[in-house]
Amino acid sequence: MTRHGSPLLSASGLRKRYPGAGGRAGHLALDDVGLELNAGETLGIVGESGSGKSTLARVLMRLTPADGGVATYDGIDMLRPSATEALRLTRAVQIVFQDPNSSMNPRRTVRQALAEATRVAATPAAGTEDRLVDLLDSVGLSREKLDAYPHQLSGGQRQRVAIARALAVSPNVVIADECVSALDVSVQSSVLNLLLDLQRELGLAYIFISHDLSVVRHMSDRVMVMKSGRVVEQGTSADVLLRPRHTYTRELLASVPGLGDG
Numbered sequence: 188m189t190r191h192g193s194p195l196l197s198a199s200g201l202r203k204r205y206p207g208a209g210g211r212a213g214h215l216a217l218d219d220v221g222l223e224l225n226a227g228e229t230l231g232i233v234g235e236s237g238s239g240k241s242t243l244a245r246v247l248m249r250l251t252p253a254d255g256g257v258a259t260y261d262g263i264d265m266l267r268p269s270a271t272e273a274l275r276l277t278r279a280v281q282i283v284f285q286d287p288n289s290s291m292n293p294r295r296t297v298r299q300a301l302a303e304a305t306r307v308a309a310t311p312a313a314g315t316e317d318r319l320v321d322l323l324d325s326v327g328l329s330r331e332k333l334d335a336y337p338h339q340l341s342g343g344q345r346q347r348v349a350i351a352r353a354l355a356v357s358p359n360v361v362i363a364d365e366c367v368s369a370l371d372v373s374v375q376s377s378v379l380n381l382l383l384d385l386q387r388e389l390g391l392a393y394i395f396i397s398h399d400l401s402v403v404r405h406m407s408d409r410v411m412v413m414k415s416g417r418v419v420e421q422g423t424s425a426d427v428l429l430r431p432r433h434t435y436t437r438e439l440l441a442s443v444p445g446l447g448d449g
């Protein structure tokens with residue numbers, strides 16, 4: 188909750204229809220979706236492929252325009268911000284995508300990528316060597332990685348750089364869209380634990396999107412289940428994942444061996 192007792196970020200009635208081929212009606216990717224995110228907490232979003240999870244993330248980041256609904260961050264209209272508000276939103280809400288290869292420019296060093304990101308923050312330390320080394324340190328990478336190109340990094344290291352880049356503006360909210368799905372299982376847990384450590388240190392709130400229910404359970408305070416663009420169920424992680432009310436959630440859970448064992 189914020190000081191005023193309302194959620195840090197909230198959305199309701201979000202709707203998004205992608206245009207269909209050849210003038211057909213198209214696909215309703217978001218159908219009356221709402222959520223609330225309190226400061227410092229993690230809202231996990233699960234659902235089968237195509238259920239609208241990434242579309243929701245993209246709408247909240249203004250990467251995709253919504254067709255309807257409202258989304259508010261700390262009193263700012265997230266869907267139609269003024270120029271000043273858009274800058275505040277960029278500093279407050281960041282996203283980390285699944286594939287660090289496609290989100291990093293192969294021709295730019297880690298230093299260039301991070302320096303550009305810190306400039307958005309426009310703090311006195313922005314772009315300084317100390318700030319860049321601090322950022323790398325916060326994601327568990329040493330300063331010699333500053334002059335590395337993406338291809339010289341492992342998948343896990345690239346994703347750590349992507350997290351550092353998101354942290355460069357000192358955000359309050361990070362949306363993580365399948366942020367460990369492309370990584371080897373052995374690397375996944377170290378990146379997830381990094382996210383948990385950063386949350387404790389910095390008080391970050393996460394919208395944590397994953398099709399992997401065990402990962403979502405590990406990360407989330409509350410969970411929202413999506414199916415075909417709609418929210419089918421939401422509640423605390425314990426309620427949704429241990430005592431699901433909706434058949435669809437039970438089916439999702441049943442497909443993950445061992446999840447019900449605690």
Ligand SMILES: Nc1ncnc2c1ncn2[C@@H]1O[C@H](COP(=O)(O)OP(=O)(O)OP(=O)(O)O)[C@@H](O)[C@H]1O
Pocket residue numbers: 205206214216234235236237238239240241242243398
């Ligand atoms: N740019 C687009 N144009 C047309 N349809 C799209 C576009 N992006 C997504 N869709 C469709 O919208 C629906 C929701 O897609 P979305 O990517 O949001 O799902 P998702 O839950 O993130 O899936 P995944 O788990 O595979 O990442 C899908 O049916 C998808 O095919």
Ligand SMILES: [Mg+2]
Pocket residue numbers: 240241242364365
């Ligand atoms: Mg997706």
